[in-house]
Amino acid sequence: MKKHTHFDCSSGCPVEAAIYLLGGKWRGAIIYHIAKNNGVGFYDLINKLNKLSRRTLSLQLPFLEKKGIVNKIVLSEKPLRIKFIFIHHIFSGVFNEKYI
8 A cells, every 4th residue: 555655744743733732631521611602601611521530620721822723711700710711713523413
């Protein structure tokens, strides 16, 4: 069988970038639940992903925010609440009604 020698996944390849962004044990699941629920709070994510620790989530959310995949919204309620919403348009075709 002939290999595809014309495919070059060098630096800057979108496939490599997507794998990096979704890599890790929990990132895909976190992104999915934020997108599915049209925004979700920290403890809502903990409840939906019951094996996910608070520490892991608190490390993953800033990474996803820094990469522009989720946005943190501070709600002016008492007590103060924080909601994470899905903002990255690259994955929008993946998280449509068909899969959610």
